[in-house]
Structures are given as C-alpha cells and as structure tokens.
Amino acid sequence: MALFFNQPSRLNTQKRILALALLICVAATALGFRLFKIQLLDGNGYGRAALRQRTQGVAWGFARGDFLDAKGQPLTGRGGVWKAVLFPNTEGFGKLTVPILSGLADVNAAWLQTAIAEGRPIKMPYAFDDASRLALENMRLPGLVFAEEPRRYGEPLAVHVIGYLAGDAGIAGLEYQLDAELSGKGSSRLAATVDAAARPISGLGIRHQEAAPDNAGWDVVLTIDRDLQEIVEHAMDVKGIRGAIVAVDPRNGDVLAMASRPQFDPENAGLYLQSEHAPFINRAISAYFPGSVFKIAIAVAALENGICAPESRFVDSGSI
DSSP states (O other), X not given: OOOOOOXXXXXXXXXXXXXXXXXXXXXXXXXXXXXXXXXXXXXHHXXXXXXXXXXXXXXXXXXXXXXXOTTSOBSSSOEEEEEEEEOTTSTTOOTTHHHHHHHHHOOOHHHHHHHHHTOSOEEOSSOBOHHHHXXXXXXXXXXXXXXXXXXXXXXXXXXXXXXXXXXXXXXXXXXXXXXXXXXXXXXXXXXXXXXXXXXXXXXXXXXXXXXXXXXXXXXXXXXXXXXXXXXXXXXXXXXXXXXXXXXXXTTTOOEEEEEEESOOOGGGGGGGXXXXXXXXXXXXXXXXXXXXXXXXXXXXXXXXXXXXXXXXXXXXXXXX
16 A cells, blocks of 8 residues: 655745744744843832842831922921831840830830830831930940931921821821822831841841832922021011011012911921910911901091090000
C-alpha cells in the first residue's frame, strides 16, 4: 500500500512564519509597554512601597497644602515643635528609658510601658522644651530620637482669614472653604531601616520620608502680603485695638491685609469657644452690632435745637 503526503505549499509556510512573527512582535510590544509602565510610570510608587516594607516609622507632619502670600511666602507651617520618637526594637533599648522620660518630661509611665510592649515605633504626644530635649540627648539613650515636627500654625497670622482645623478637617475660614483642595492623603514619615526582625539597623540612621507628591494637597496662594499683614497685626496688638483693619490695593481691589481683634490661637481654638469677647468673629466682613446708631440722630437733633453744645458731656449712670 502506498502512502501519499501533501507537502504544504511554499505560500502556506510563509503565512505561518508571518503569523508567528506578528504574534512575537505583539507579545514583545506588550511586554515592553508593561516594563515601561513598571519602571517609568509606576516606578516611584513601587520604590516607596519597597522602602516602607523595609522601614518602620511614625506619621510625621501632614500632607495638607499650605497657604502662601502673594509673594510665595508661607502663612502656615512656619514653626515647629520638638517631638521624641522611640524605637523599642533598637539594640540596647533599656528599661531605664521609661523612668527617665517620666521624670524629665512628665510622660505617663503606664501608657508608655503599654506602647513599648507592642514593639512598634512610638511618637511621644508631647512637645519637649530645649532644656529637656538637650538633657535627654546627652544621655544617648538607645532608640530615642528627637526631630522637629512642623506645626500648622506655628506663628499664627491672618487667623480669621485662614481659619483653623479640627483634626485634619477645616472648620472655619479658608481652611473650611477649600478643604477638598487642601486635603492630602497620608502623611510623611520619620522612619528607620530595619532588618528581618524589625530591629533598626545600626549606622543607617533615621530618615524623613516625604508623602507621595500625588497624595499631597494643593497649596493656596492668597493676595495677602505677609509683611504688610505682620505690620497691621503688630500695630493692632500694640495699640490694643478692638475691631478690624483691611488694606486694599486700589488698582485692582486685591486684599493685601485683613486683621481682626480680638483673635484666637488656631492651635487651641477649643479654649476660646466660651469667650465673651467673640474672638472667632471676623469683624472685617461679619455683620455684628457696633452699638446703637440712633444715638447719632438724637445728638444731631439736640445740637440743632441748641439743647447742647459740641463740647457738652453727659454721664450715663445706667438709670433713667
């Protein structure tokens, strides 16, 4: 019995080779695009994720945008406070740390012992003055690190314009009106590089990891001139003025300075809620009663009828 095989034509062979080459090109293109995306487009994100995997730290500062004046000078985030961070897994971390901190910085010992037992880095919820900080730094306690954390309102300025926060949310002023634009996701970190046992690696130090740029809030530029604002507020404080001052550019109507007194401390706004002086009112733009305006009409009538003279004085005893 004879067997016959049909040999594929030369044309069919070329088609198959072409199809295979096209398939390889498509796969190579897809692979190349994927590598491009991983390395160039998403590389920073993967890098930050890898860095966080081999570091331990605490949230430091915030990703909220700042207020800037017309010249780009900051109106918020201009000051800082010294905070302490403990890394309990540091080699040589001793039991003396708790009593020493409790004695020098009035730290709650029970709270600190519980936090240390968890093994994670601890940001002390206290601000340290220079004397306490220097004394502790000179002791060179293993696992104790000091760093300056920025304050939102370190040197309060234009507080009635800017407003204040409750937690991470704007409650009043532009902080409230522009909360969505200012708000960021996450925060920067103060972190140490650790080994597989979560122990900080000696010699690598502590680093400040900034929040991802795409997670940061927007900065807001105002027409306020910080230098002029400082002059206006200083003058009001020196003179003890109660009221408001507004400086406007006559060429375009830009508000260059706006101050109201009495004012409040935006870092501790809750302390002023029951104040009888109503410090939260921005007297430059808010409606409030300055006094009885009808007294002017009575005074004019009295002058026109000769009942009194411009230099006349009257004592109000509080009764009719």
